[in-house]
Amino acid sequence: MRKPLIQWRNARTRLVLASVILSTVMTAAVLTLVYLTANRTIANETRSVVTAELAGLADEYERMGTIGLIRAIERRSEDAAARDALYLLADAQGNVLAGNLLGWPKDVEPGSGWVELDLIKTESGESVSISAASIKLPLYERLLVGRDASASRKFDRVLLRSVGLSLLAALALSLLTGWLLTRLVFSRLADIARTSEDIVSGDLSRRIPLRGTGDEFDQMATTLNGMLDQNEDLISNLRMTTNSIAHDLRSPLSRLRQRVEQLTDVTRTDAERDTDAARALAEVDHLLRVFSQLTEISRAEAGLGRDEFEPVDVPALVHDVVEFYEPVAADKNVTITIEGDAGPIPAHKTLLAQALSNLLDNALRYAPAETTITVKLAQTDAGLCLSVRDQGPGVPDADLSRLSQPFVTLDPSRTNKNSGLGLALVAAIARMHGGTIEARNRTIGLEIKLTLMN
Structure with a gap:
C-alpha cells in the first residue's frame, strides 16, 4: 500500500503544522493591529484637522460675518487641491455661497457629526468621496468642511495589500523554519532511536553519536551514554557474577x-x-x-540505604573497627596503626564500617607475622580517602584491577574459604557513596584506597 504524501499522524508533520499555525496567527494578529492602528491614526488626524478648520471658520464668521466667511473660504480654496481640502458654504435653502463643491448634500443635516459621502467638485465636475463635518451658523447658513477620502482609501488598499503580502511571507518563513527545526530535532532523535534499536538487538557497545556542538542534544547524549556505560558494566558484572556463582x-x-x-x-x-x-x-x-x-x-x-545517610565521625568509626580487630591481629603477631585525620561526612555508618572490616580482613589474611597494617585517613579535594596497607607479598600487577570483581580470589584452591566477595562489597559501598576503590602495590605490601565523596 502506497504511503500518503503527507502523513498527518507523523509527529514531524504535526510539529511543522503547529509551528505554521502559531506563527501565522501571531503574524496576522500583529499585522491586523498595525492596519487598524494606521487607519485609526489617519482618521483621527483627518478629523482633528477638519474640526480645527471648522472652528477657525466659525471664528471668522463671528468677526467678519457672512462676507468675511466667504472671503476666508475663497482664500483657502485656492490651495485646497494640494491639501485635498473641500469647503461648502450654503444659505438656509441650500444655495451655494462659496466653496469648491457643487451643492449641499440632501441627506446631511448641519451639525449631524462626521459623515462619509460622495459629492461633485465644482472645478472638475467629477464625483469625489469625502469625509466631512458640518455646522449650522447663527443666520441659518450651512458650513461643511471635509477631506478627499480617495487618497485615504488608496492608502488603505496599499496597506491591506502589504499586510497580505507580509502574511504570505510570514507563512512561507514559518513553514521553512518549522521544517528546519523538525529536521534538526528529529535527526537527533533518529540517532537515539537507531542506537536504542541496536542495543535492544544485543549490541551493548553502541553509543549515541555526538556532533561536537555542545548543545542540549550533545549534553543529553553524553548523559545517556554515561547511563549506557553503567548499564553495560552492570550487565557484564551480572554475567560474570552468574557464571562465577555457577562455578564457585x-x-x-x-x-x-x-x-x-x-x-x-x-x-x-x-x-x-x-x-x-x-x-x-x-x-x-x-x-x-x-x-x-x-x-x-x-x-x-541498587543504592538501598541512601535514606539512612547521616553525618559520620570517620576517625571515631575507624578507631572502633580497629579496636575490634586488634585481638585477631595480636593472635597473628600483627600490629594495626592509624594515621591521619578527617572531618565528618554524610555516609551510611554501618556499611562504611563493613567496608573497613572487609579491608582489614583482607589485610590480615595476607599480612606476615611481626608486620604492621596501616589504616590512613586523609581529607582531599576529591573527598575522604581511607586506605589500608599491609606488608605482605602484594599481588601481580595484572590482577590489581580484578581484585574488586565478585568471586575473584588469588587463592585458586579456596582452602581458606575465601569467596572473593569481600572487596566486591567494598567497591559496591564505594559506588553507593559516589566514590571509588583503588588497589596498588607499594614497595612493600598492598595498599587498597577507598575514596568517598564529601
Missing part, C-alpha cells in the same frame, strides 16, 4: 551433598558421622555467608 558454588554444594550422603551411611561410626555433620554445617555456613554477601552487594549497587 558447585564445589561446596557437591561437598555438602557428599556429607549428607555419608550421614545416611549406616556402616559409618558415630564419630565419623559427627565429623561429617560438622563438615556439612561448615559448608552450609560458607554458603550462607556467600549469599549474605551477595545480598549486601546487590543492595549497595
